[in-house]
Amino acid sequence: MKPTNQLTELSIKQSKPKDKQYKLTDGEGMYLRVYPNGSKYWQLQFWFEGKQKILSFGVWPYISLKEARDKRFEAKKIIKKGINPIEEKKVTLKSLDLIQEEETLRETTTFKMVAKEWFSRQSLHWTERYSRDVLSYLNIHVYPDLGEMPISSISKQDIISTLRKLEAEGKNEACYRIRQKIEAIFSYAEIEEHCTGNPAKGLQQILTKPQPKSHNSLPISELPEYLKKINVDKDANPTTLLALKFIILTFVRTQELRSADWKEFDIHSSEPLWVIPADRMKMRKIHHVPLSRQAVSILNEMQQYSGKEGYVFPQYNNSKKPMSENTLLYFSNRLGYAGRHTIHGFRTIASTVLNESRKWHPDVIERQLAHQESNKVRNAYNRAEHLDERRRMMQWWSDYIDSVAIKTNI
Numbered sequence: 001m002k003p004t005n006q007l008t009e010l011s012i013k014q015s016k017p018k019d020k021q022y023k024l025t026d027g028e029g030m031y032l033r034v035y036p037n038g039s040k041y042w043q044l045q046f047w048f049e050g051k052q053k054i055l056s057f058g059v060w061p062y063i064s065l066k067e068a069r070d071k072r073f074e075a076k077k078i079i080k081k082g083i084n085p086i087e088e089k090k091v092t093l094k095s096l097d098l099i100q101e102e103e104t105l106r107e108t109t110t111f112k113m114v115a116k117e118w119f120s121r122q123s124l125h126w127t128e129r130y131s132r133d134v135l136s137y138l139n140i141h142v143y144p145d146l147g148e149m150p151i152s153s154i155s156k157q158d159i160i161s162t163l164r165k166l167e168a169e170g171k172n173e174a175c176y177r178i179r180q181k182i183e184a185i186f187s188y189a190e191i192e193e194h195c196t197g198n199p200a201k202g203l204q205q206i207l208t209k210p211q212p213k214s215h216n217s218l219p220i221s222e223l224p225e226y227l228k229k230i231n232v233d234k235d236a237n238p239t240t241l242l243a244l245k246f247i248i249l250t251f252v253r254t255q256e257l258r259s260a261d262w263k264e265f266d267i268h269s270s271e272p273l274w275v276i277p278a279d280r281m282k283m284r285k286i287h288h289v290p291l292s293r294q295a296v297s298i299l300n301e302m303q304q305y306s307g308k309e310g311y312v313f314p315q316y317n318n319s320k321k322p323m324s325e326n327t328l329l330y331f332s333n334r335l336g337y338a339g340r341h342t343i344h345g346f347r348t349i350a351s352t353v354l355n356e357s358r359k360w361h362p363d364v365i366e367r368q369l370a371h372q373e374s375n376k377v378r379n380a381y382n383r384a385e386h387l388d389e390r391r392r393m394m395q396w397w398s399d400y401i402d403s404v405a406i407k408t409n410i
Helices: 009-015 065-080 086-094 097-109 111-125 128-146 156-168 172-190 220-232 238-250 256-257 293-306 327-337 345-357 362-368 375-380 387-405
Strands: 022-025 029-036 042-050 051-060 273-276 286-290
Touching: 022 065, 042 327, 042 387, 051 065, 065 086, 111 286, 128 156, 128 172, 156 172, 172 387, 220 238, 220 327, 220 345, 220 387, 238 256, 238 273, 238 293, 238 327, 238 387, 286 362, 286 387, 293 387, 345 362, 345 387
Parallel strands: none
Antiparallel strands: 022 029, 029 042, 042 051, 273 286
């Protein structure tokens, strides 16, 4: 059990504001929240009817340490009786000065202040690239309108006005993502008692729904010609060619291939495997890619160019950096497939061929594609890795590509 009564009046007096608000814990759920503007606010975190709640006691030094502890004691007694002390406070709070102090504090807490605190917590679980994207969305599209507004005063219409600007520019996908982030920020603010209610909730119903992204892919009938072209291309950089062949055999996402590191591979065992860390996967889960004989052969050849450490597919002129994001697409476009086929399209082709072969269970195919299972029951069932069947499937797929290529050697 954590110790109680950890604070002293002296330690509170000596605490200084920082760039971000922080907490000084006293124990039993009570803490003093210190804001960047120097305000210090007593709060009690507790659980009621299965939900986390926060009760505010007032501003230090108007509410002394002893008074805050007395309030904590009384609140605990009320909770034991099955009464929500927040509701009790609404009924019994008579001091207009205290109400005004709370309102003043809320008015000094801007949307940007809360958003920064939310971002600092959430970004711990995000990739660096995703964190940059979220921060860019906020800086460019949200902060100019909402950043300096007190978060407790922002209305649905304020948020709608911001989002409509994006819709007017045809940025429906960005609008959709930004609305999600604003809603998440307000949910956090509500828990931290910076505001009551979430004005961003439900707004997706009145916004233009973004069209699903289309990843163009070749008709399967054109796959032999494509494979032939990449094998006879004399101008292709050998590492680019090997990377393209490898992504066809493994049908991973481009980002997963580009950041592949040699330490993730075991190519010398009887069951070669590539284990992609969760932080590089779209669904934030570790992904296993069984490697066929053909895939292992490509990796062995690739070691001539990139060695056995670092990136498997590095930049041609800088082995310390991963292959450029558009390298494979530019190569494919140069072969005459611009606008007709994306690198992501190989995932579509693999999914179609594997499903139409009727040799493999759909769950096994989806697992290898690292898709998110929307059905909760199936998702629980699919926690099994099915690695043995996936290993057989990946070898079958590589053999299929060999047969389709006819005289090409992929």
